[in-house]
Amino acid sequence: MNDWEFERWLDGMRPQLLRFALWLARDRGVAEDVVQEAMLRAWRARDELNDSGAARAWILTIVRREHARLYERKRLEVTDIDALVAAEDPALAAADQQQIRELRAAILRLPAEYREPLVMQVLGGFSTREIAAELGLTQGAVLTRLFRARDRLRGVYGLPSRGADDVEEEP
């Protein structure tokens, strides 16, 4: 990509980046700050992107690292998840969407150590090996966290827990 192509691509990616950052940060303002800073970092590092097929994973990784760099230690607490969901999507009150809405709130309530790998896997398309490398964990630990995350969400779907607490996390 030349600079112009890169610029257009990056601008077009912004909505996806904002969504990804929002799920990590659970705060619209923080997510926008993270994305803006990540896009500037990506621009400055654009010469490092040699494989256009890997561009999406590359920019999502920059967003995740930027979030970690700026905000992870602060562990921002969202005190009212329901208000956040309602503020972001007030049209989502239809009865057939209620279960999705509850699932969304449940994901937002997950501890960061479970929510982050889940978002990276489902939204970012990262493999468990890639998540492990990015988070500095073993692949086994990532599998455990993903299992525990989904096990906590089963209840929202009326499914019984299968005993996530019995699963030991690998180092």
Next chain:
Amino acid sequence: MRCAEVRRRLGAEPHASNAELDAHLAECGDCAAYRREMRMLEAGIAAALAWPAVKSGSGAAVEHTDRSSASALPAARAGTAAPRWRTGRVWAVAASVALAALLGLLFVDGRGGDALAADVIAHMAGEPRSWESSRSVPQSALDFVLRRSGVRLERAELGEVVYAHACFFRGRWVPHLVVRSTEGPVTVMVLAGERVRAETPFAEGGYFGVIAPAAGGAVAVLSREPGQVAEPLRRVRAALAEPD
């Protein structure tokens, strides 16, 4: 493979598949049921995460809207929407390259405005719809674009803004505005941080414009008709405040 191992794997990766796993699932009804449940849950998780909605095209467009709707994102699932540079803008890229080359030949005054003009025209190719706007942009939407770009601008001096978009241009967020003038619509891009020494007129790609020094950097004003940018340029310069 034991049931606990199978469920731990499927709980982490509901769509996992390999010979050993599949063999177990073929013989174990409980684990097969667990997989069905996890795949159902997975569809729900994917739907839940497909939020906020993402609209196609640039996410910073705020034409005729306020900040909340401006930042609403497309309905397509993240990851399924192909990047624009791979799908439909090949013509624009080709045109921009050709224009950039042509402009490089036309503007050789060494004042820095030539390359900038080429980039501005190339940028315009990506937003053809900007000219179609006719309704006034709400103040809140304009404020959002200006805040994102770090630009201070007095709207009363500028005139009626009918399009406002925060664009990523040369590594910065810049306001891309369309302003209604008595002669017709003109595009204004406030290029904070860019440096040009003198006004650099250009006429290419169907545009007639000028790049000029302004508070905090430079400004580009473009029209689709000749002789329409002088007065808008004067007003834009008057409207721009020096950055803090």
